[in-house]
Amino acid sequence: MEDKTITKIPFGQLGIIVHESCKELGQKVDDYIVERRKEEFANSCSEYHLEEIKDTYVIDSEIVRFANGEAKGSLKETIRGKDIYILADIGNYSVTYNMFGHENRMSPDDHFQDIKRLISAIAGKARRIHIIMPLLYESRQDKRNSRESLDCAMALQELENLGVENIFTFDAHETRVQNAIPQTGFESLYSTYQIIKAMNKVDAEICFDKDEMMVISPDTGAMDRAIYYASVLGLDVGLFYKRRDYKKIIDGRNPIIQHEYMGAEVEGKDILIVDDMIASGGSVFDIAKELKKKNARNIYVAVSFTFFTNGIEKMNKYYEEGYIKKLFSTNLTYVPQKFKDAEWFEEVDMSKLISLLIDTVNYDDSVSPILDSTNKIKSIVGK
Incomplete structure (x- = not known):
């Protein structure tokens, strides 16, 4: 291509x-x-x-x-x-x-x-x-x-x-x-091809096998993207549903009460969470924690755009505590140098x-x- x-x-x-x-x-x-x-x-x-x-x-x-x-x-x-x-x-x-x-x-x-x-x-x-x-x-x-x-x-x-x-x-x-x-x-x-190519090159432990890995969509809006990843990689796909409080509006949005998981068993498997962007990162952090409670092995995140509007301190913490192993993101938008220098970040050109x-x-x-x-x-x- x-x-x-x-x-x-x-x-x-x-x-x-x-x-x-x-x-x-x-x-x-x-x-x-x-x-x-x-x-x-x-x-x-x-x-x-x-x-x-x-x-x-x-x-x-x-x-x-x-x-x-x-x-x-x-x-x-x-x-x-x-x-x-x-x-x-x-x-x-x-x-x-x-x-x-x-x-x-x-x-x-x-x-x-x-x-x-x-x-x-x-x-x-x-x-x-x-x-x-x-x-x-x-x-x-x-x-x-x-x-x-x-x-x-x-x-x-x-x-x-x-x-x-x-x-x-x-x-x-x-x-x-x-x-x-x-x-x-x-x-x-x-950026699907470039991200998968980078994952295959950077981490030798990643195995695109149905018994070893699953693709997870963080919400219903990203489901089409997750299905595409799962289809071309031959993996199972799971979904997190965001339960919101529609009685309140905070920062222009209805706050999330809880993330509900729907899908196959994740225990012992690597997880690939895919989305278009990470804004504050709150949803990814909550989902990573829920997946670890279900005994998922390694958790990888793949997005086209990374913002971390509230800073990367929480991401550093989640990496150090073993919740998220690696974040793959493109250079399609501005990425601060401190993101690039982080051990958990992998830039996709x-x-x-x-x-x-x-x-x-x-x-x-x-x-x-x-x-x-x-x-x-x-x-x-x-x-």
Whole structure:
């Protein structure tokens, strides 16, 4: 999947605009594309291919911030007729700006506004505009309960109205939000293959065998994801049901009273808990403790995005006490260095897949092989 050869003529000259929030990931993506194209087109007689061999495809861009907090997007080179890909991480809270002498951390709202500024700076001169937003903006506010806003749908419609042709994200909280933009391309990719590959490489004790391991969904919303993992790995699947107190609302949500387990016996088995993200980590901690009470062996957690909004002190404690052995998470959103340095954390690099996605779309090839990694996963399990 990640080694596919590109042979078609490009739709337009490739240009990648990397927002400040995504510099590290963007550099890796650019390096992969440069390396791939130099290898594939070095002996090509096609003038189109030879023109596409460059040392970098990143467009020099900047967000200029004024002292009162206002800003503007600026492009330092021409993008006329190019196939543009804007890469931004709306979850990167390490990016700051100065406002009236105070240093402020950028919120998802600030990052999304910058994306729109960059699109505005393009001013219709690009041939196509694609957004690669690994962490989908406002993805947790995808549906309406009572009198609430529909933030994710509104944001997607804004991008559509600005002329964006395709929106790419990873492990969207609810993929049906694409119904808000039926005439615009929307794809949600998954990190399943890369995570399983990392698990197979990092921990020799992991055995993807039905008698040795189970997949657990932390709630009903993540059940489809857990079923996919279980199906391709040939494992049993279990579910934790969240009993909530619907009489109360704390921090905008009904508090969880208890996690109820439904599934086969977990005693003596390794457990793989899969979800799209870890926010505070509360649910994972409660589930890990319940599974250990049922005499589960080793507990692994696999997610696309890791936040730990309340810090990692509790995670450190749960690791030291043997509740959780390893957390596998991607570099699709900002990961603080202290997370990376922790013994329990294993970062899964997704830059090669993103580079292949950009190459594939730029050459107007089908992205279906990238979306479906079942055969690749089965080859790992078979080995």
